[in-house]
Amino acid sequence: MNLGMVPVGTLLDGPELAAARWHGGREGAHRGVGDVRWVVDGREAQPGDLAVTPAGAAAPGYRLDALLRRLDDAGGCGLLLLGPGADLARSTVLLAERLAFPVLTLDHPEPVRLLQRLTLELHEPDSVRATTMDHLLRTLAGLDDGADILDAAARVLRARPTLLTASGTPILGPVPELERLAQLEATVAHIDQGYVWHPVVGRDRRSAEAWLAVPEDSTAPARRGALAAGLAVMAPFVLGWLSRERLRADRDAVQRRDLFSEILAQGAATSRSTVERALAVGWPLSTWHTAVHVLAHGTPAGSEREELPSLFVRELREGGWDSVDIQASGDGWSLWIDSAKEPTTGSVRTFLGGVRRLCNRLPRQWELSVGVGRSYEGAEGLARTVGEAKDAALLAASHDARPRVEHFDALGVARLLATWQQSEVTRSFAETVLAPLRETPGDTLLATLRAYLDHGAAPGEAAAALGVHRNTVGLRLQQIRDRLGVDLSDPTLRLALHIAVRSLPHDGAEAG
Amino acid sequence: MAWTLTRWDVRALCAGADLLGGGGGGDSEVVEQLLDAALRDTEVTVLSADELPEDGYVIHAGALGAPDVLRELHFDPQDLARAATALATHQGVEPTAVGIIQVGGLNAPLGVLAAALQGLPLVDGDLMGRAFPRVIHTRPAQRGLGPAPLALAGPEGHLVVVHESTQHTLDPLITGIAAEMGGTVAIACHAMTAPEVREHGLPGTLSRCLELGRAFLRARTAGTHRLVEALGATLLCLARVDDTVEANGDAPGRTTLTSADGGEVIRVDHVSEFLAVSVDGRSVASVPTVVAAIDAYSHRVLHVGDLTVGHTVALCSLPPVAPWPLEVLTKVDISAFGFEVD
DSSP: OOOSOEEHHHHHTSGGGTTOEEEEOGGGGGSEEOEEEEOSSSTTOOTTEEEEEEGGGGOSHHHHHHHHHHHHHTTOOEEEEESOOOOOOHHHHHHHHHHTOOEEEEOOSOHHHHHHHHHHHHHHHHHHHHHHHHHHHHHHTTOOOHHHHHHHHHHHHTSOOEEEETTSOEEESSOOOOSSOOOOSSSOOEEETTEEEEEEEOTTSSSEEEEEEEEOSOOOHHHHHHHHHHHHHHHHHHHHHHHHHHHHHHHHHHHHHHHHHHHHHHGGGOOHHHHHHHHHTTOOTTSEEEEEEEEETTOOOHHHHHHHHHHHHHHHHHTTOOEEEEEEETTEEEEEEEESSOOOHHHHHHHHHHHHHHHHHSOGGGOEEEEEOOOEEHHHHHHHHHHHHHHHHHHHHTOOSSSEEEETTHHHHHHHHHHHHHOHHHHHHHHHHHGGGGGSGGGHHHHHHHHHHHTTTOHHHHHHHHTSOHHHHHHHHHHHHHHHTOOTTOHHHHHHHHHHHHHSOOOOOOOO | OOEEEOGGGHHHHHHHHHHHTTTOSOOTHHHHHHHHHHTTSOOEEEEOGGGSOTTOEEEEEEEEEOGGGGGTSOOOTHHHHHHHHHHHHHHTOOOOEEEESOSSSTHHHHHHHHHHHHTOOEESEESSSSOOSSGGGSHHHHTTOOSOSEEEEOTTSOEEEEOOOOHHHHHHHHHHHHHHTTSEEEEEEEEEEHHHHHHHSEETHHHHHHHHHHHHHHHTTSOHHHHHHHTTOEEEEEEEEEEEEOOBTTBOEEEEEEETTTOOEEEEEESSSEEEEEETTEEEEETTSEEEEEETTTOOEEOGGGOOTTOEEEEEEEOOSSOOOHHHHHHHSGGGGTOOOO
16 A cells, blocks of 8 residues: 655645756656655665755766766655756756656755755654544543444544444444445455555454445545554554454353243243343343244355344344344244334234245245244243244244245134135035146146235235246236136135135145 | 888878777877878888887977867978977987877877988887877876976977976966967977886887777778777767767866667766766766767767767777876876766
């Protein structure tokens, strides 16, 4: 990262040297200037030097050529001759052009003062940076919260930094506007897509635990340098916070798991200490609880399995339902949402619909089965709704149509339906009515009708459940109407057909 | 081993002398014609310093002043003999041989001419090994054995004998006299005994000059690189003149060139001879090394004044015809001209 040197051109075109006359080597204006040095014959020159010398010391001309050559060999960046701006020898001008080495003359009455001013001008960014860093360090000292650290840094640096995971997901701060994925493989500070990036490197020193990014509001090296240094100062503070958070999360997780098992085990006889500990971890036990149990038969790969609970919780939150917690329970995960009052039937239905849509969005291969329990009050209520959700999840798992989401109430209806399905009358009615649909290969039309009716006559959701395009469902429904000669918009006919479809045993192969 | 210098050696002698002039020493073209005429009926015997009789006496003869004047002013070769005779008379000796003051430039053929006119043998050697701006730059002078007493003979019949002088005043004194006499005068100086010549002279430089001239004439029609190679010289650059500033008084002049192939910036500092050559600010040659400039197309040897803008020239450093001993080197090297180079 070239955040170091100021191009000599900025200094040469600056206010102090406005009156200086250029003789050659303009193309070398990009050379980085490290220091301003008074030179006599050039042998004392160091890399990055802007050499200042009295014109007399560089006369006659051959001496000037030799000086130029030595400065260039030493890695200098320019030569300022103090004295009358007389024409330089042609050889000097040509040599300056050839080496792309800036040569200027300036008639300045106070060379020492000029040298001081140039030095100050050159090192001003350094001093600004040092002051900023000092300020930043003092501000950050004592802060132990990530958001506080970022806010404080934003005030000092006058730019809002963002903390991102090692894979580039924002954790804190504004979301960077990137055109493509940030290149975060190496653990090296760099500039990419208008942002200055700095890794937050952990103990192992090999990989970045997180990244800090800040938009570069100026391409001036000094500003870039200040931002980069600022991020570097922040990194250890952020690392400390991340480590503390992780430690706390680990300790919390253990406590919560134990507590959850206790509540489920104790049921109605919840002890006082359990209630107190629940309060301490932020579980209000006295409110109304509605539990959801999630089973994943598709056994997603390792990291996906780890992320599934948090993903589920996040998706729910986006739908407007804040779950209190999610805990591994049995062979799945139980989560629950709280409400101060008993949820209405409408809100339960809305919630169920939300969970169904959520499950449709998640990958099919996870083979999720989700059960929702009824709402109950108190600690024993939590144990009960979790139990119901587990039962409902098992019922849902027995279905073939996606999404496999059931409410505990469906257990009663399921029994009723089962009675009907086993009735010979219903069975023969179904065989007759649905016969025209059974002539299609793989019972495609029958499966489509089943999905359509299962999803409340919504073609879109049926399409999602079948994994086909919405238009395909529309086309098939038209075929169904044609073959059966029925109007699917008639609720009575739909109910009859739904019972008929449900009463038919099917091989479970979903048409797609 | 004594040998004879004939009319047929004149061209080679002058070519070699031009090269050894290092950009100065005067154009030998006029003298070449005079010498050619003088040697039509005679020859000059050339002796090595070792072959001089022990009680032998050598008077060095040549020209002094602005060499360019010779192109316009009639130079009477008899002035050489007049000056030499005047010096011999003053010293009360009978000279046994004539010596060459500087082998570079027109003073080499002038020394031969002086010998031919006086019917005396010539010493194979000189006192500079190249051309220098001043008569005090001779090797014996740098060792404390000054040119005076000396005699100057001018074209209008003037004859001046300088009995003695200090090293500092001699040069301005005789330069002033030469200027008053018309710009260029014949000079006879450094009246030396045979042992002195053996001790302080630069031996064999006349033979070396002839060899160089012959090599030059042989390879002149070849390519520039072959020519430089034939001279045993080192090519410093093949470059085009961009700018030139004449010397002014003591301040050296300078010529800036750009190399034809690499674009390097070449700087040549000069007074009446080339003093120093630097490429991209790095010194590549300086006095007493002889730097010769050769026109890249005509292969004519160029003088300092011939380097005009647009000219493409080959600059090369010639191998020394006679080494300057270390103890006097600093008196004629680049530092003696006020330069400090790496």
